[in-house]
Amino acid sequence: MRSLKPDSVERLLTHLVRLPGVGNRTARALIEHLLTVDATEVEALAAALADLRRTIHLCSQCFLLTQEDPCPVCSDSGRDHGAILVIEEPTTAWAVEETHEYRGLYHALLGHLSPLHGVGPEDLTIDALLARVAAGSVREVILATNPTVEGETTALYIARRLADAGVDISRPASGIPVGGELAAVDRLTLAQALELRRKL
Amino acid sequence: MRSLKPDSVERLLTHLVRLPGVGNRTARALIEHLLTVDATEVEALAAALADLRRTIHLCSQCFLLTQEDPCPVCSDSGRDHGAILVIEEPTTAWAVEETHEYRGLYHALLGHLSPLHGVGPEDLTIDALLARVAAGSVREVILATNPTVEGETTALYIARRLADAGVDISRPASGIPVGGELAAVDRLTLAQALELRRKL
Numbered sequence: 001m002r003s004l005k006p007d008s009v010e011r012l013l014t015h016l017v018r019l020p021g022v023g024n025r026t027a028r029a030l031i032e033h034l035l036t037v038d039a040t041e042v043e044a045l046a047a048a049l050a051d052l053r054r055t056i057h058l059c060s061q062c063f064l065l066t067q068e069d070p071c072p073v074c075s076d077s078g079r080d081h082g083a084i085l086v087i088e089e090p091t092t093a094w095a096v097e098e099t100h101e102y103r104g105l106y107h108a109l110l111g112h113l114s115p116l117h118g119v120g121p122e123d124l125t126i127d128a129l130l131a132r133v134a135a136g137s138v139r140e141v142i143l144a145t146n147p148t149v150e151g152e153t154t155a156l157y158i159a160r161r162l163a164d165a166g167v168d169i170s171r172p173a174s175g176i177p178v179g180g181e182l183a184a185v186d187r188l189t190l191a192q193a194l195e196l197r198r199k200l
Numbered sequence: 201m202r203s204l205k206p207d208s209v210e211r212l213l214t215h216l217v218r219l220p221g222v223g224n225r226t227a228r229a230l231i232e233h234l235l236t237v238d239a240t241e242v243e244a245l246a247a248a249l250a251d252l253r254r255t256i257h258l259c260s261q262c263f264l265l266t267q268e269d270p271c272p273v274c275s276d277s278g279r280d281h282g283a284i285l286v287i288e289e290p291t292t293a294w295a296v297e298e299t300h301e302y303r304g305l306y307h308a309l310l311g312h313l314s315p316l317h318g319v320g321p322e323d324l325t326i327d328a329l330l331a332r333v334a335a336g337s338v339r340e341v342i343l344a345t346n347p348t349v350e351g352e353t354t355a356l357y358i359a360r361r362l363a364d365a366g367v368d369i370s371r372p373a374s375g376i377p378v379g380g381e382l383a384a385v386d387r388l389t390l391a392q393a394l395e396l397r398r399k400l
Binding site: 041050055093094 | 229266294
């Protein structure tokens with residue numbers, strides 16, 4: 001029996017369900033929405049999607065997402081070129097930037113070490129980071145990989161590789177989120193928060 | 201301070217967060233995904249989106265979504281043209297069709313009566329439904345609006361309008377979903393399931 005779904009709906013459904021977190025029900029709701037909103041809005045979304053990969057590249061120095069190369073951070077002389085904040089994914093920089101607390105440069109590793117998944121140091125941008133540090137003007141490297149097993153492993157590996165580079169190496173504090181409740185925090189975080197307790 | 205997000209990312213985020221169920225975090229995850237998958241997949245998604253509104257229209261007879269007019273259901277002489285299943289949204293027909301249980305025609309109301317939101321009979325396709333029934337070849341109308349207050353009200357309203365049309369009017373059974381547990385069903389459904397109990 002022929003499906004009632006028009007071909008263009010079937011085709012869009014096929015692509016939508018490949019998106020993370022989008023199942024059949026969500027895809028159907030999205031299409032219902034797209035069929036009822038103003039057609040220009042759908043065209044604008046389609047155009048924005050088509051533009052994304054055409055315009056976005058990785059900065060050749062820090063691997064952040066950028067339309068220019070080097071990226072606006074690397075080419076900003078007003079920022080502190082002596083500090084590098086190392087992150088796993090380029091998009092994490094957006095969240096850091098929103099804190100308005102960091103004025104140095106970034107370095108996106110494009111992942112984390114994961115021997116189980118066959119991801120070794122050569123699959124990340126670790127060599128490029130070491131080269132940036134070796135170039136001499138870097139004073140401090142902040143290893144802001146995620147507080148996961150893989151993130152910790154990756155941070156430790158890089159710290160060891162940088163041990164003789166003569167730069168300060170640090171890692172952001174782990175602990176109870178500000179505004180969070182002790183009881184609501186997972187066991188590992190609570191344990192770490194207690195172990196890293198500060199004298200008042 | 202300038203945002204680190206490239207313009208094309210900002211633009212896409214703006215459009216993504218307008219989608220139902222997509223907040224900032226989901227939009228960011230979607231963009232991360234779209235930046236890592238094959239570029240041709242993103243282009244195909246963009247093209248499918250752009251195609252949607254260009255190719256899809258409402259059937260002039262039953263208001264299902266279709267690329268041709270009349271739709272494949274209305275123009276299918278193999279289907280039972282004596283039965284009309286009335287639904288609120290055109291896409292509901294896809295789910296009905298997947299049951300392989302229904303071989304008649306459809307009629308999408310494009311919503312439900314909702315005096316609070318200013319939706320009256322003239323805002324739905326009720327007149328078109330009455331005209332189809334008045335044309336004479338219809339034997340049965342199944343009012344499959346949703347089992348909500350608005351859906352019930354809409355069904356009752358249409359039933360009253362069709363009272364003298366000489367057609368069978370019915371409504372799908374409400375009850376405990378097949379495979380569901382009594383304890384997991386909401387109170388109203390359970391009450392209705394008990395009230396509508398069948399003799400075995």
